[in-house]
Amino acid sequence: MENYNRPPFWYIIVIMLMAVPLFFWPFLMEGGLLRIDGMSHADESFLVTKQFFSIGFPIFAVLTLYIAYRTYAERRSLSIILLVILALSYLALPFVL
Numbered sequence: 001m002e003n004y005n006r007p008p009f010w011y012i013i014v015i016m017l018m019a020v021p022l023f024f025w026p027f028l029m030e031g032g033l034l035r036i037d038g039m040s041h042a043d044e045s046f047l048v049t050k051q052f053f054s055i056g057f058p059i060f061a062v063l064t065l066y067i068a069y070r071t072y073a074e075r076r077s078l079s080i081i082l083l084v085i086l087a088l089s090y091l092a093l094p095f096v097l
Contacts, residue, residue: 007072007079015065018083021090022061029054053096061086 007015029050068082 005073007069011072015069018086019065022058025058
């Protein structure tokens with residue numbers, strides 16, 4: 001822990017900007033998950049996908065941001081790759097949900 005160097009200020013700002021969509025996550029998922037009363041049995045796989053993304057995606061995003069922050073000092077390329085993967089995941093969400 002003695003050799004741990006903090007990332008630069010600009011990188012912390014980038015990580016904070018990547019975390020902003022997580023604060024709007026309950027509002028994004030409210031319309032889809034709470035309206036399950038009119039769905040038929042054929043839509044069960046769609047419900048499973050919605051439930052997985054409502055719980056699993058925020059955990060994935062928080063862990064990705066944390067690991068990107070912690071690995072910047074020793075492995076900058078890995079840290080940047082993680083942020084790119086998270087950004088692509090954010091862009092893919094409208095197509096999945």
